[in-house]
Amino acid sequence: MPGEISRRAVIVSAAIVPVAALTAAAQAPPPSALSASQLRTLAAFVDRIIPKDELSPSASECDVPVYINRTLGDYLAGEKPAFIEGLEATDALARRTHNGGFADLTPAQQDALLTSMEDGSAEGFVNARAFFNRARRLALEGMFGDPYYGGNKNFAGWDLIKYPGPRLATTADDQKMGVEIKPYHHSAYGSADHGH
Amino acid sequence: MEVRTMAINLKPVDVAVVGLGAAGGVAVLPLARAGLKVAGIEAGTWMDPAKDFKPDEIHNNVRGLVTTVPKATKEIPTFRTSPDVKARQAAAHPMMNAVGGTSIHYHAQSWRLKPWDFKSRSETIKRYGASLLPKGSTLEDWPVSYQDLEPYYDTVEHEVGVSGKAGNIQGTLDPAGNVYEGPRQREYPMPPLRTCDFLDHMHKAALSLGWKPFHAPSAINSQPYRGRAACAYHGYCDRGGCHVRAKNSTCFTTIPEAQKTKNLTVIDHAQVTRIVADNNGKVTGVLYIRNGQEYFQPAKVVLVSSYTYENTRLLLLSKSKAYPNGLSNNHGQVGKHYFGHWDAQAGVNVTALFPMDINTWYGAMLSQGVTVDEWADDTFDHSGLGFIGGASLCAFMEKHPIAAASMGTFGRAPAWGSKWKQFVHENANRFTGAYLQTNSFPYENTYLDLDPDVKDPLGDPVCRVTSGPKENETRAAIYAQNKMEEWFRAAGAIEVLKGQPFGPALSTHTYGGTRMGDNPETNVVDRWGFSHEAPNLGMLGGSVFGTSGARNPTLTMQALAWRTAEHLAKNWKSIAG
Numbered sequence: 023m024p025g026e027i028s029r030r031a032v033i034v035s036a037a038i039v040p041v042a043a044l045t046a047a048a049q050a051p052p053p054s055a056l057s058a059s060q061l062r063t064l065a066a067f068v069d070r071i072i073p074k075d076e077l078s079p080s081a082s083e084c085d086v087p088v089y090i091n092r093t094l095g096d097y098l099a100g101e102k103p104a105f106i107e108g109l110e111a112t113d114a115l116a117r118r119t120h121n122g123g124f125a126d127l128t129p130a131q132q133d134a135l136l137t138s139m140e141d142g143s144a145e146g147f148v149n150a151r152a153f154f155n156r157a158r159r160l161a162l163e164g165m166f167g168d169p170y171y172g173g174n175k176n177f178a179g180w181d182l183i184k185y186p187g188p189r190l191a192t193t194a195d196d197q198k199m200g201v202e203i204k205p206y207h208h209s210a211y212g213s214a215d216h217g218h
Numbered sequence: 219m220e221v222r223t224m225a226i227n228l229k230p231v232d233v234a235v236v237g238l239g240a241a242g243g244v245a246v247l248p249l250a251r252a253g254l255k256v257a258g259i260e261a262g263t264w265m266d267p268a269k270d271f272k273p274d275e276i277h278n279n280v281r282g283l284v285t286t287v288p289k290a291t292k293e294i295p296t297f298r299t300s301p302d303v304k305a306r307q308a309a310a311h312p313m314m315n316a317v318g319g320t321s322i323h324y325h326a327q328s329w330r331l332k333p334w335d336f337k338s339r340s341e342t343i344k345r346y347g348a349s350l351l352p353k354g355s356t357l358e359d360w361p362v363s364y365q366d367l368e369p370y371y372d373t374v375e376h377e378v379g380v381s382g383k384a385g386n387i388q389g390t391l392d393p394a395g396n397v398y399e400g401p402r403q404r405e406y407p408m409p410p411l412r413t414c415d416f417l418d419h420m421h422k423a424a425l426s427l428g429w430k431p432f433h434a435p436s437a438i439n440s441q442p443y444r445g446r447a448a449c450a451y452h453g454y455c456d457r458g459g460c461h462v463r464a465k466n467s468t469c470f471t472t473i474p475e476a477q478k479t480k481n482l483t484v485i486d487h488a489q490v491t492r493i494v495a496d497n498n499g500k501v502t503g504v505l506y507i508r509n510g511q512e513y514f515q516p517a518k519v520v521l522v523s524s525y526t527y528e529n530t531r532l533l534l535l536s537k538s539k540a541y542p543n544g545l546s547n548n549h550g551q552v553g554k555h556y557f558g559h560w561d562a563q564a565g566v567n568v569t570a571l572f573p574m575d576i577n578t579w580y581g582a583m584l585s586q587g588v589t590v591d592e593w594a595d596d597t598f599d600h601s602g603l604g605f606i607g608g609a610s611l612c613a614f615m616e617k618h619p620i621a622a623a624s625m626g627t628f629g630r631a632p633a634w635g636s637k638w639k640q641f642v643h644e645n646a647n648r649f650t651g652a653y654l655q656t657n658s659f660p661y662e663n664t665y666l667d668l669d670p671d672v673k674d675p676l677g678d679p680v681c682r683v684t685s686g687p688k689e690n691e692t693r694a695a696i697y698a699q700n701k702m703e704e705w706f707r708a709a710g711a712i713e714v715l716k717g718q719p720f721g722p723a724l725s726t727h728t729y730g731g732t733r734m735g736d737n738p739e740t741n742v743v744d745r746w747g748f749s750h751e752a753p754n755l756g757m758l759g760g761s762v763f764g765t766s767g768a769r770n771p772t773l774t775m776q777a778l779a780w781r782t783a784e785h786l787a788k789n790w791k792s793i794a795g
Contacts, residue, residue: 071634077643097281133635140633158634159624166619167276182639183646185579185619188273190461191450192580197414197615200574210274 089164089173108153234517239319242523243468252787262315318469382435423709436585558722581615607657609698687721747782
């Protein structure tokens with residue numbers, strides 16, 4: 023059976039590979055990957071993907087930008103330059119087409135720009151569609167991933183889609199159709215409000 | 219990585235096993251029990267269930283961190299669909315590195331192949347004529363039959379621990395199990411995993427169509443087995459290790475069992491780079507790197523079990539005087555007869571939307587599933603259909619929140635904004651996918667070789683995969699998707715979406731490259747899994763398969779691994795020389 027030596031080996035290997043990078047990240051968040059103005063653009067972006075309404079708070083109220091900023095600072099550090107380029111291009115698109123940065127536009131103006139990015143028709147923004155899809159994807163990770171990583175504040179994402187939450191064991195009653203399964207507001211890492 | 223040029227010579231062993239995953243991790247047990255001294259050389263190391271396995275989609279699925287070292291991710295094969303185009307490096311490697319290998323985070327489906335899978339060529343010619351054989355295929359009958367392999371299936375099912383319900387015990391059929399399976403000598407060691415509302419619902423729907431649904435077999439404990447706990451159904455089986463050791467990964471089963479004999483030494487963090495052969499064509503051991511130091515592990519016999527891509531790559535990299543084109547490649551067959559399973563990763567997916575909450579969040583992937591087998595293999599008449607094979611169809615439990623929120627909207631809503639939120643609020647708990655696995659075959663123009671440009675950090679070329687879509691498999695996949703739609707509709711689905719089959723890319727279900735067969739002109743290993751050219755070199759894993767069946771491959775890999783190891787122990791003198 024695995025003994026002390028192998029256990030130590032896991033820890034040693036973790037120091038040089040990204041396997042345990044997330045553990046280190048949660049303990050001591052790295053410096054912000056995005057600038058204040060980039061974060062402002064990002065918040066405006068994800069708040070149109072997941073706006074505040076009667077079903078849930080907005081993405082930024084659920085700390086989705088916290089998740090994205092944090093993952094760009096550690097696990098996705100290699101992707102950071104491309105993502106920043108996309109954010110800046112989104113802002114530049116807003117300034118070209120309107121009088122102001124993306125975050126300064128009305129929701130209707132923002133939606134129109136995002137639609138043009140989504141369908142690839144945004145003028146002068148070559149990678150618009152790829153960036154839109156990537157940013158949307160990261161927004162979903164932040165909204166519906168474990169709060170341990172910084173987003174999904176108060177489990178609002180899981181409540182939105184009726185995911186009852188991770189647990190270590192379930193019964194057939196937890197797998198019944200046509201009934202509401204009582205939510206279990208808990209992170210996989212224990213604390214109910216991990217990361218907040 | 220800096221490597222010292224002088225390898226340190228180690229004490230010789232009887233058998234060096236390269237890779238302690240699903241196949242190598244099983245082979246070590248019969249070897250060690252027979253008293254042979256075995257070095258199990260593994261690139262990764264041990265994982266700790268309490269510490270390393272979490273119900274966490276970001277850790278398991280988004281980041282793929284259930285692994286111990288990034289070996290596979292630093293040698294990702296390149297891929298192309300045709301020899302005329304340049305291969306590009308794929309985004310990720312489907313396998314992981316640890317003691318236990320990918321048997322740690324797999325779905326643990328534990329199927330036997332069908333008798334037909336071993337004789338697809340001759341049976342097709344007999345029933346339909348040679349014209350129905352897939353065009354351009356290099357299909358051969360296996361040199362072993364289902365009957366030859368049955369005792370080894372039985373052994374592994376009990377040693378590893380498989381839950382299931384027999385459908386055919388020595389010719390007596392039981393509709394509670396799969397009546398289309400080959401005859402087995404006895405019942406599974408454990409009953410199937412528990413059923414639940416949604417599975418019962420799908421079961422009834424299949425019965426209403428006149429089909430014969432059953433609960434799929436899996437290497438997950440449905441009840442405590444040999445000191446390990448029963449499944450907790452927590453819903454993080456996919457790409458996750460089992461926190462209660464109910465999934466029978468080889469690091470919890472056959473490897474510790476082999477260690478008890480004191481005949482197995484596990485050498486972890488050791489990356490094998492070459493297999494060494496002498497001028498007479500016999501292998502003499504393996505070179506590996508551990509902590510930047512190179513070692514030579516002499517061995518009387520070498521068994522290679524490092525998954526399909528690395529099995530071929532290691533042989534092609536191991537050039538010598540006796541094997542100038544790569545080890546055991548004097549007939550030019552290493553890398554040939556490659557194929558990948560046509561399944562969800564190949565576009566063969568079907569999703570359905572139901573009018574009620576189905577609560578499929580928890581469970582154990584396909585292992586807590588219900589399967590239909592009428593449309594697989596040669597169970598149905600293919601006259602006039604234009605293809606052979608088909609697919610097994612499986613409805614299952616387990617769904618993760620990010621994946622659920624990423625569901626398609628069936629054209630009923632946009633992909634973001636308040637209308638989208640309303641849609642996923644109502645429907646994330648009402649949709650599910652199905653798993654279809656199509657019988658797949660090898661072709662003349664599907665093969666593995668070394669990439670001319672892309673190298674790993676050691677400077678060795680990575681594996682290059684050439685594998686394009688095929689007409690036979692496309693037709694079979696579409697046929698099976700229509701059957702799956704029929705099943706979902708019978709269960710009350712209000713929307714059904716079918717993927718466009720485009721053919722397999724890199725996956726955990728790839729085969730060939732060191733195919734098994736009696737003819738050394740078209741196969742690398744003989745019917746026992748030993749090289750036609752290097753008599754003391756054995757190959758384990760999907761790389762020896764000649765067909766895939768409509769099944770997950772692991773149990774067959776393990777039965778063959780056990781058989782190769784047992785054959786070696788029984789014929790030690792003639793093989794080890």
